[in-house]
Amino acid sequence: NAGVTQTPKFQVLKTGQSMTLQCAQDMNHNSMYWYRQDPGMGLRLIYYSASEGTTDKGEVPNGYNVSRLNKREFSLRLESAAPSQTSVYFCASSETAAGSGVYNEQFFGPGTRLTVL
Amino acid sequence: GDSVTQMEGPVTLSEEAFLTINCTYTATGYPSLFWYVQYPGEGLQLLLKATKADDKGSNKGFEATYRKETTSFHLEKGSVQVSDSAVYFCALSAPQLTFGKGTKLSVIP
Numbered sequence: 001n002a003g004v005t006q007t008p009k010f011q012v013l014k015t016g017q018s019m020t021l022q023c024a025q026d027m028n029h030n031s032m033y034w035y036r037q038d039p040g041m042g043l044r045l046i047y048y049s050a051s052e053g054t055t056d057k058g059e060v061p062n063g064y065n066v067s068r069l070n071k072r073e074f075s076l077r078l079e080s081a082a083p084s085q086t087s088v089y090f091c092a093s094s095e096t097a098a099g100s101g102v103y104n105e106q107f108f109g110p111g112t113r114l115t116v117l
Numbered sequence: 118g119d120s121v122t123q124m125e126g127p128v129t130l131s132e133e134a135f136l137t138i139n140c141t142y143t144a145t146g147y148p149s150l151f152w153y154v155q156y157p158g159e160g161l162q163l164l165l166k167a168t169k170a171d172d173k174g175s176n177k178g179f180e181a182t183y184r185k186e187t188t189s190f191h192l193e194k195g196s197v198q199v200s201d202s203a204v205y206f207c208a209l210s211a212p213q214l215t216f217g218k219g220t221k222l223s224v225i226p
Contacts (some may be wrong), residue, residue, distance in 0.1 A: 038220060
């Protein structure tokens with residue numbers, strides 16, 4: 001049981017290049033999330049997928065796209081990278097408890113450290 | 118919208134000192150509350166949680182009580198260790214997670 005896995009761990013891009021960050025979870029969770037972490041800013045939600053086949057914007061979606069490929073996988077794409085997207089990116093998943101009013105914890109991957117030059 | 122405010126860091130304590138990290142929140146409805154910990158170079162791990170008013174979450178000697186009347190969820194530990202050095206994040210979920218900015222704790226021998 002690996003939990004949440006992310007690839008790659010590190011990446012350096014030049015301005016304007018594109019790339020896709022991969023995330024997979026093996027906990028059979030319905031919901032998946034992408035965050036970015038910047039110094040002094042905490043974590044900010046980029047996009048999330050409440051269930052397979054759905055995606056929604058979070059707090060900072062500009063410059064990113066996502067794909068919920070299946071229940072296990074949720075990828076984040078940068079079409080034209082900018083230096084402002086230099087950050088650490090975390091994927092997370094959770095088992096939502098629909099209708100119960102109780103929101104379960106999220107499980108996080110180890111992160112991808114992205115530098116855009 | 119929902120928000121979380123936690124005390125600014127960094128916090129430096131001597132081993133065996135008492136720890137309090139303050140956290141207050143603003144939310145409509147009845148969120149669940151969490152403390153996450155991030156060790157250097159790693160992702161976030163859930164430390165403890167509380168899902169309703171007056172619940173007390175506890176783990177590894179850390180505790181926090183969900184106080185609806187003061188909209189607070191302060192993290193406490195009676196005797197910190199060097200291994201507790203990390204960044205601590207308070208968060209609420211209703212249902213999306215909203216994080217505080219994090220408090221860096223350094224414990225010195």
